[in-house]
Amino acid sequence: MEMVPLAPNCGVEIKGVSLAQAEGETLDAIRQAIYTHGVALFRGQEDFTPEAHIAFARRWGGIDINNYFPLTDDHPEIAVVRKRADQVTNIGGGWHTDHSYDQVPAMGSILVARTLPPTGGDTLWAHMGAAYDALPDDLKREIEGLEAYHTADHIYEEGGLYAKTDMGGDLRGQGLKTGATHPVVIRHPQTGRRLLYVNSAFTVNIVGRSREESLPLLQQLYAAATAADNTCRVAWEPGAVAIWDNRTTWHYAMNDYQGHAREMHRITLTGEPLAA
Ligand code: SIN
Numbered sequence: 001m002e003m004v005p006l007a008p009n010c011g012v013e014i015k016g017v018s019l020a021q022a023e024g025e026t027l028d029a030i031r032q033a034i035y036t037h038g039v040a041l042f043r044g045q046e047d048f049t050p051e052a053h054i055a056f057a058r059r060w061g062g063i064d065i066n067n068y069f070p071l072t073d074d075h076p077e078i079a080v081v082r083k084r085a086d087q088v089t090n091i092g093g094g095w096h097t098d099h100s101y102d103q104v105p106a107m108g109s110i111l112v113a114r115t116l117p118p119t120g121g122d123t124l125w126a127h128m129g130a131a132y133d134a135l136p137d138d139l140k141r142e143i144e145g146l147e148a149y150h151t152a153d154h155i156y157e158e159g160g161l162y163a164k165t166d167m168g169g170d171l172r173g174q175g176l177k178t179g180a181t182h183p184v185v186i187r188h189p190q191t192g193r194r195l196l197y198v199n200s201a202f203t204v205n206i207v208g209r210s211r212e213e214s215l216p217l218l219q220q221l222y223a224a225a226t227a228a229d230n231t232c233r234v235a236w237e238p239g240a241v242a243i244w245d246n247r248t249t250w251h252y253a254m255n256d257y258q259g260h261a262r263e264m265h266r267i268t269l270t271g272e273p274l275a276a
Pocket of ligand 1: 081091092111253254264266
């Protein structure tokens with residue numbers, strides 16, 4: 001197994017591994033790399049069928065079925081991240097981390113390229129350990145001990161952000177209510193590294209402050225989070241798979257392939273409660 005960083009502070013490409021076969025010490029090494037680098041890219045995984053995808057996720061741990069995305073007909077564990085050629089809006093086309101609106105957020109996701117546009121459709125990640133480390137000391141002091149409230153309702157509910165787009169009709173779960181409170185800075189459950197844990201999609205306010213009072217601080221943190229030094233980018237190709245840690249990273253699906261279809265299969269991995 002060979003590990004090559006994707007960028008100085010975010011992401012790693014892992015070579016010489018078959019995810020369909022990975023278990024035991026190989027799986028442990030993959031896990032550790034993802035906890036540390038935030039996201040790992042694996043190319044040439046042509047045998048990573050939907051069945052292999054599910055089996056790998058079960059070997060990793062539990063599967064958290066996403067409440068909103070369409071599911072594949074044959075495999076309810078797999079969410080479909082699809083943009084048809086005639087759709088304008090994509091799923092995940094803004095910086096976010098998955099499931100932060102759950103009190104026990106999903107640990108991460110395994111994303112498999114199934115249909116790709118001729119060009120474009122890359123995914124970007126930003127490393128929240130690098131983002132936290134780079135904050136000025138006075139900002140670190142200001143956010144110490146703060147908690148923030150997260151929800152997905154404004155995005156997925158009837159009349160919410162996605163419902164207003166040409167993708168709204170494809171989604172499930174519009175009647176669900178979500179809400180969770182997490183520390184603004186968490187410690188990674190496995191590595192202990194301090195990570196910035198607010199995001200521009202699902203974080204609504206700092207606990208004890210209104211949305212309006214919270215926004216100046218949140219926006220300062222969001223701008224710091226996505227500084228180019230914290231990010232990496234994957235240009236997808238057939239057979240590529242990315243596995244990321246939702247605590248360590250944010251991600252962003254580029255929407256720069258209008259007129260072409262893109263379809264990815266995503267399994268979301270069960271996480272654990274988060275603490276400062
Ligand atoms: C997502 O999980 O937000 C989608 C990522 C992608 O389609 O690249």
